[in-house]
Amino acid sequence: MTLDLTTKPRVRPVSGTGPHAVDGASRRPLPLVRHSLTLAKRSLIKTWRTPEALIDVTLQPIIFLVIFVYIFGGAVSGSTSGYLQYLLPGILAQTIAQGAIAIGVNLNTDLEKGIFDRFRSLPIARSAPLVGAVIGDVARYVIVTVSTLATGYVMGFRIHTNLAQAIAGCLLAVLFALSLSWVSVFVGMKVRTSGAVQGIMFLIVMPLSFASNVFVPTSSLPGWMQGFVNVNPLTHLVAAMRGLFQGDPLGNHVWWTLAWCAGFVAVFLPLAMRAYRRKV
Amino acid sequence: MTSHDLVIEAEGLVRRFGRTTALQGVDLSVARGTVLGLLGPNGAGKTTAVRILATLLTADAGYARVCGYDVATHAQQVRQSIGLTGQYASVDEDLTGRQNLVMIARLLDMGGAQSRRRAAELLEWFDLADAADRTAKTYSGGMRRRLDLAASLVGRPEVIFLDEPTTGLDPGKREDMWDVIRSLVADGSTVLLTTQYLDEADALADEITVIDHGRVIAHDTPEGLKRVVGGxxxxxxxxxxxxxxxxxxxxxxxxxxxxxxxxxxxxxxxxxxxxxxxxxxxxxxxxxxxxxxxxxxxLPSLDEVFFTLTGRTAAHDDTTQHAEVA
Missing domain, CATH: 3.30.70 (Alpha-Beta Plaits)
Structure with a gap:
């Protein structure tokens, strides 16, 4: 290693005014937001570098749409085209919810690596690494949405409302995934192995996506199950999206969905933070 | 030496992990601009001590101050002044060397241009300029160590913790790392260095604290220690x-x-x-x-140092514990 003495770093004086000075973190406003965005960028770079980790949000919605529409479409709704119109919002909700599993798995493996020690030794908000990772995952949710809608379009799916409503529907789905991802982050902080995170999250998301209105209308389900289906957050999300994409009656589904999102964040964000702080 | 000059001071640090006690009352002090070598075998508690001082762990008992701030109550102020280079290079392998350093600079609230300048400066200094835009995954062990050390220097910290900075490096790279550490000290940094090698502590440290099973068993200058353990x-x-x-x-x-x-x-x-x-x-x-x-x-190996200081062979937890029982 050559040492070029002219460019070597100089240690700042004790009373330092450098960027690392004691008042540095408070000098500029909103440190949590800035640090989280910096760390979200890290997530984006990592996502970009490992496209194979995007299979769950790219190929899965395509495969699910093709399988369910062409295999069950005729039996469930009499025609594959009619079923596609019905099913697409459901598949989008299901895959975006499953897409939220990955963050818990990734953070669980990340914590074992030294980079989190580095973050913890820096004068940044403790929660920034988690918030940053969650924000960085927005890219994945946007990819699911685009992939599902594009596949649907090729298969014959059409929006029957207007662009603004369609975008609102997509945003609602992304917001839902962001909120649900705090559950995943919490499990990721609590459980010892990444495999266990995957298993637990699958057990949570699976019943949510099948015991719902994703594949069949709620009215076709047995009465005892309808009780669960009617409170299932995914049911509200799917109903809200059907309203925003197709013009079905919206009811209070948007509000219920937003309430669930707020609930997930209010409960699981603090729990995840606490678990993160305790994790050594 | 007045306590005013002590950049790192710790008294009676205790830390337990379940049933094992990693530290059982460790005192440390490092004066401004000096290097303390923390010498001990694997499992002696070196890393635990460093993690407490670097605010990554809390002590179960005792207190520690870094730059005058209590690590338990003023962790954020302590973090303003420290740089940590862990035993396992803590860089993001999916990011390039440059991206790693820019990210740290941004987290330290440097502006975009300033961050890129600082990253370029460090990459140059650590001889990583050619590899700057390759992902850290492709780096050799020595390059990763250098990037890791560069990452801990982004904010020009006053105090640098180096946890076994040369373990696993081949001899030539080891000497290079020593040169880097010497130049940091020449610039006024205070360094706490953990090592398993007496020759490394001898080459770099102004004072050496020897720890074993979470206790300080000797504290002296390298010369004093060598007088005891033999030259x-x-x-x-x-x-x-x-x-x-x-x-x-x-x-x-x-x-x-x-x-x-x-x-x-x-x-x-x-x-x-x-x-x-x-x-x-x-x-x-x-x-x-x-x-x-x-x-x-x-120079005497760590085993020989321990034999002289404790009358038994340093080593590996199981065997020593059996020896104590027997």
């Missing part, structure tokens, strides 16, 4: 075993104490002092026409 040892293996006697006579003449030992078959060793011993021995062996296949000068 350098010269080992010679004559190529013709029949000339062992003659060789022993020559070694006896250069040795500090006249005891020539035979640690292994065909190898002679004597304690020596000063840098002249080696050339003197070489000259005498040459004039006597004795060829050698092995000639080395070394």
């Amino acid at each position: 350098q040892t010269l080992e010679v293996r004559p190529s013709d075993p029949s000339r062992l006697e003659e060789t022993a006579a020559i070694l006896g003449a250069v040795a500090t104490a006249g005891v020539v030992e035979q640690p292994r078959n065909g190898v002679l060793s004597v304690p020596v002092a000063g840098d002249d011993a080696l050339p003197a021995t070489v000259a005498r062996l040459a004039s006597a026409g004795i060829g050698v296949t092995e000639l080395s000068l070394h």
